[in-house]
Amino acid sequence: xxxxxxxxxxxxxxxxxxxxxxxxxxxxxxxxxxxxxxxxxxxxxxxxxxxxxxxxxxxxxxxxxxxxxxxxxxxxxxxxxxxxxxxxxxxxxxxxxxxxxxxxxxxxxxxxxxxxxxxxxxxxxxxxxxxxxxxxxxxxxxxxxxxxxxxxxxxxxxxxxxxxxxxxxxxxxxxxxxxxxxxxxxxxxxxxxxxxxxxxxxxxxxxxxxxxxxxxxxxxxxxxxxxxxxxxxxxxxxxxxxxxxxxxxxxxxxxxxxxxxxxxxxxxxxxxxxxxxxxxxxxxxxxxxxxxxxxxxxx
Amino acid sequence: xxxxxxxxxxxxxxxxxxxxxxxxxxxxxxxxxxxxxxxxxxxxxxxxxxxxxxxxxxxxxxxxxxxxxxxxxxxxxxxxxxxxxxxxxxxxxxxxxxxxxxxxxxxxxxxxxxxxxxxxxxxxxxxxxxxxxxxxxxxxxxxxxxxxxxxxxxxxxxxxxxxxxxxxxxxxxxxxxxxxxxxxxxxxxxxxxxxxxxxxxxxxxxxxxxxxxxxxxxxxxxxxxxxxxxxxxxxxxxxxxxxxxxxxxxxxxxxxxxxxxxxxxxxxxxxxxxxxxxxx
Numbered sequence: 001x002x003x004x005x006x007x008x009x010x011x012x013x014x015x016x017x018x019x020x021x022x023x024x025x026x027x028x029x030x031x032x033x034x035x036x037x038x039x040x041x042x043x044x045x046x047x048x049x050x051x052x053x054x055x056x057x058x059x060x061x062x063x064x065x066x067x068x069x070x071x072x073x074x075x076x077x078x079x080x081x082x083x084x085x086x087x088x089x090x091x092x093x094x095x096x097x098x099x100x101x102x103x104x105x106x107x108x109x110x111x112x113x114x115x116x117x118x119x120x121x122x123x124x125x126x127x128x129x130x131x132x133x134x135x136x137x138x139x140x141x142x143x144x145x146x147x148x149x150x151x152x153x154x155x156x157x158x159x160x161x162x163x164x165x166x167x168x169x170x171x172x173x174x175x176x177x178x179x180x181x182x183x184x185x186x187x188x189x190x191x192x193x194x195x196x197x198x199x200x201x202x203x204x205x206x207x208x209x210x211x212x213x214x215x216x217x218x219x220x221x222x223x224x225x226x227x228x229x230x231x232x233x234x235x236x237x238x239x240x241x242x243x244x245x246x247x248x249x250x251x252x253x254x255x256x257x258x259x260x261x262x263x264x265x266x267x268x269x270x271x272x273x274x275x276x277x278x279x280x281x282x283x284x285x286x287x288x289x290x291x292x293x294x295x296x297x298x299x
Numbered sequence: 300x301x302x303x304x305x306x307x308x309x310x311x312x313x314x315x316x317x318x319x320x321x322x323x324x325x326x327x328x329x330x331x332x333x334x335x336x337x338x339x340x341x342x343x344x345x346x347x348x349x350x351x352x353x354x355x356x357x358x359x360x361x362x363x364x365x366x367x368x369x370x371x372x373x374x375x376x377x378x379x380x381x382x383x384x385x386x387x388x389x390x391x392x393x394x395x396x397x398x399x400x401x402x403x404x405x406x407x408x409x410x411x412x413x414x415x416x417x418x419x420x421x422x423x424x425x426x427x428x429x430x431x432x433x434x435x436x437x438x439x440x441x442x443x444x445x446x447x448x449x450x451x452x453x454x455x456x457x458x459x460x461x462x463x464x465x466x467x468x469x470x471x472x473x474x475x476x477x478x479x480x481x482x483x484x485x486x487x488x489x490x491x492x493x494x495x496x497x498x499x500x501x502x503x504x505x506x507x508x509x510x511x512x513x514x515x516x517x518x519x520x521x522x523x524x525x526x527x528x529x530x531x532x533x534x535x536x537x538x539x540x541x542x543x544x545x546x547x548x549x550x551x552x553x554x555x556x557x558x559x560x561x562x563x564x565x566x567x568x569x570x571x572x573x574x575x576x577x578x579x
Contacts (some may be wrong), residue, residue: 122511196312222477227514
């Protein structure tokens with residue numbers, strides 16, 4: 001059965017009316033000018049500067065900076081950590097949304113607040129709390145040391161800190177979406193004899209796929225780019241525990257500006273790809289549903 | 300919206316598994332580690348805690364982190380409202396592209412933002428070279444911190460105000476203008492009250508994000524103790540000196556501040572919903 005209910009509303013546009021209550025052309029264009037000048041000063045010029053600085057020593061230097069073993073190791077580590085953190089938070093997001101959007105229980109609003117908590121914690125503190133538990137002076141640090149398990153200044157710590165800072169992304173996209181959709185379709189499927197897993201796969205998943213993808217895109221972007229939290233737990237071991245953002249910092253502090261911006265430009269490109277994918281998902285959602293699903297701002 | 304009857308016993312399966320996993324995962328990743336910070340601090344004597352968090356260097360860093368975040372959030376509230384307005388109300392070339400790029404600070408890693416802003420606003424940078432002769436030094440001063448936090452907080456106000464502005468019916472504005480209100484009066488009396496909760500929410504989110512921000516700031520700030528050293532950097536510095544208690548004490552102050560802010564924000568949203576409910 002098809003679970004998407006696309007209505008032929010996509011082409012419909014509200015007619016443009018001349019407003020009696022609009023601003024004069026002068027006000028309008030000065031507002032547009034102010035907005036563009038503000039965005040240029042804080043967004044567009046810095047973005048352009050990344051690519052300019054990366055390429056200012058020529059293409060050969062650019063490629064050499066990226067092909068350098070430590071840079072390659074940092075690229076590999078960054079993607080590996082994201083590949084651990086994003087699926088973990090994806091499974092959590094679906095489970096949380098299923099519990100919260102489909103059932104009534106006490107303490108739900110508290111649970112919602114707690115899920116959002118990592119967004120209001122400074123990245124540095126997100127790293128610090130894992131040091132307090134797993135670090136050499138931490139709660140279980142001595143035990144870990146005696147069993148030769150490394151968490152802080154090693155991959156597990158980096159992965160944990162990344163999971164923490166990207167924790168809410170998928171859940172907070174899915175919960176409002178599933179609440180809005182209601183549970184009638186799933187209830188019908190269950191009543192008609194589908195198993196829970198079948199219902200989820202055939203009814204729920206097609207309904208939430210764009211919201212899910214949206215959350216994953218945001219989660220992934222943050223996982224690739226996290227700096228503060230990872231910086232605290234990584235130990236900055238070149239070629240081993242340096243992610244791309246940390247490698248950018250090390251090169252920058254060594255005054256290898258062109259190389260630093262070269263690695264930074266890869267991250268900037270990934271950010272632009274993220275924005276493009278995000279816009280695409282928003283566009284698909286607008287065109288697939290008559291009642292546009294609000295894929296709201298993340299915090 | 301949905302008038303589905305909320306039954307106590309849902310026919311849907313998986314409640315226990317989903318909620319159980321949610322609570323377990325939340326506890327392991329977020330709650331237990333966060334409580335570690337508070338438990339660590341509880342092990343300190345009150346005096347030692349107080350001495351740590353009121354040391355002049357720490358106070359100066361709090362003042363900078365909170366002050367710069369506040370100024371940056373104000374800048375974002377003002378210009379973010381204009382950007383949101385322009386994106387919702389007007390048509391111009393390149394609007395869609397610009398709309399998409401507003402989210403850049405969410406997508407761009409903070410370290411990249413930090414070195415990019417430093418390059419642009421330093422004395423030889425594209426913008427800095429015009430500011431410095433006029434006596435405005437941005438890079439390696441507290442002003443640099445404000446610039447970095449303005450970048451980081453930019454999308455919050457735009458993205459909270461934009462949907463509210465888009466949903467705002469034009470009828471009220473038209474009624475106001477038909478009834479003889481000037482455009483300015485219509486804006487102040489009709490539009491502004493409607494978007495005010497969203498504006499404050501965006502401001503608070505930008506402020507909260509700015510207080511804890513680290514990556515984009517440390518490159519442009521110069522990081523001089525007492526002058527341009529932010530609180531998160533001080534936590535890192537203390538950690539590097541193995542002063543775990545000191546780092547944790549500062550962290551706890553910041554955590555409490557952000558939880559209070561979160562609580563205030565929840566209150567605000569509850570108030571806005573109630574007000575919105577009464578209106579309709």
